[in-house]
Amino acid sequence: MERFSLWLNRNSMYVALLAALIATCGSLYFSEVRGYVPCVLCWYQRILMYPLTGVIAVGLLRRDRNLPYYILPFSIYGVGMSGYHYLLEKTDLFAGSAACAQGVSCTTQWINWFGFVTIPFLAFTAFLIITLMSVIALLNGEPAAEDEEGERLRTPWLQVSGVVVAVLAVFAALFISGSSGQAAASAAPSPFATMAVTPGPQILIDGAVSDPATLARGEQLYLQSCAACHGMDGLGVTNLGNQLRNSEFLANNTDAEVLAVIRQGRELNDPLNTTGLVMPPSGGRPDLSDADILAIIQYMRQ
Ligand code: HEC
CATH class of the missing domain: 1.10.760.10 (Cytochrome c-like domain)
Structure with missing residues (x-):
């Protein structure tokens, strides 16, 4: 436990970078590969999340002690925005909200894993992790630009690019396998294309009388x-x-x-x-x- 908190103190900004990268690639995977349409509130969350991948990476490379201060304004808004979006999906607290009057509805749940994990839930989790990691970094004053002897520490090129390349590689594989599946689907002949158009009577097989x-x-x-x-x-x-x-x-x-x-x-x-x-x-x-x-x-x- 103590080891873990020591590790976390030293690597909190890397965890934040990982969360931001996974959230960014994940949202692009959902929209570009799976075809899920982002609503207006989703776009606001993307506006807050995507720049963090660059800000955190550069902050780490510059060993900037102020990095958490640059992150928190985005991540705290993000927690609020995705929390609001999740409540909008799952409760009636904000019924009648004017958000998303145009385009795809903000209450459309594209995924609902285990009955509660929706896309805004995933965004909320990522923003929360990034916020907590920034607070930990703030409390520690990490990352330091110099060691105890006053010598400049080396720029962590390897660590930062390692995290970026690892996440990109995983999602590149997902993107490639996803889009080849799509190509196969669109090449398949449509079962409706050969069907004769019969605008026949509506069949109510269940015999339900519509009252x-x-x-x-x-x-x-x-x-x-x-x-x-x-x-x-x-x-x-x-x-x-x-x-x-x-x-x-x-x-x-x-x-x-x-x-x-x-x-x-x-x-x-x-x-x-x-x-x-x-x-x-x-x-x-x-x-x-x-x-x-x-x-x-x-x-x-x-
Ligand atoms: C986010 C957009 C979206 C929402 C919300 C949505 N649909 Fe659909 N629906 C589609 C699309 C796109 C298709 C066509 C998919 C395809 O190519 O087969 C479709 C297909 C269908 C079909 C099959 C029709 C056909 O000719 O193959 C039915 C039935 C249907 N939807 C009913 C509903 C009902 C009922 C609701 C509300 C409870 C609903 N849809 C909500 C996008 C949506």
Whole structure:
């Protein structure tokens, strides 16, 4: 334990550099390889995170004692911003917030690992680590520019570039394997391309009678959760979501099948993906119950 805290005292700024690099590459991986669309609040967090990779690296190389003072304004704002974003996703505390009225909704949860780890949660963790490491460095007055004998310490080129190269190598591998998967997916023939267009009658296999209350609930949930990508009118939004009105997919599948597709979402490498855009699992609303989604399906079929 004592050894660990000694190690941490000496290397806190390297840990911060590692966290900033992983957060930066990770967010680029999610948006550029996996196709998850960053919302407005995500962009604000990126603005705070990305410059830290450079600031921390240069501060380490210059052995600048003031480095934590340059980091903290960014990382503390970042903790606040990502904390707010996470609460927006997971609670009703800020319901009716005007954030993200345009483009993809800030409450769309692209990932929801273990039921609580979303992208803002990851950002929050990174900003928190960077903040704590800066506080530790502040308390220690590290890194020193000179040793006890007053001799100038050597510039830690090797250590800093080691951290940078290690993270970049891991993510380069992820980027390359991810984009080759994408190429394979887009080369695959689309199952919809060969399908005859039959704008036939809507089939309600489940025989559910759509009552006005369910429809109203479906409409409300659709506007909240799906309209940002599929359009208020169901006609789709360029670069976000496809048209659902008069959808063949809806016409040719039962409620249960549509529900399963919505629950699963469609990644870029899904052979059924036709648009090259990602549909998040449950439309990015893992909190919706089956009944909620069935109500949306009733509404969409109208
Ligand atoms: C972030 C944007 C986004 C959100 C939010 C979203 N979708 Fe989607 N959805 C998409 C994209 C993109 C596709 C097309 C994926 C593909 O190429 O197959 C899609 C496909 C679908 C399909 C399959 C349609 C077809 O023709 O293949 C259904 C059904 C659907 N979405 C329903 C919903 C519902 C219901 C909600 C709300 C709970 C929702 N979506 C929220 C982006 C979104």
